[in-house]
Amino acid sequence: MTFRQYKNLSETDQELVFWSRAVEVASRIDNDSLYSLFQVDGFYIEVQYSIQFSVIIGFTAFDDIIHLDPYLAQMHIQIQD
Secondary structure, eight states, X not given: OOHHHHHTSOHXXXXXXXXXXXXXXXXXXXXXXXXXXXXXXXXXXXXXXXXXXTEEEEEEEEOSGGGGHHHHTTOOOOOOO
């Protein structure tokens, strides 16, 4: 599925795609929210959770790498010789 196809789906169908096909690849905490990053085919879906209330605040889908910066800053990649 392409990002454009996903964006053209209804909100209900987008959620079905998320729950059935998304794979978690990273997470981070910022202020009072937990953000989880998921990948579906060639795009990403970020889910924001309220830590205080234990509920999902929102979903954000994107296909550009600029939105990956908050996750990449936390990754420590070690190269072995």
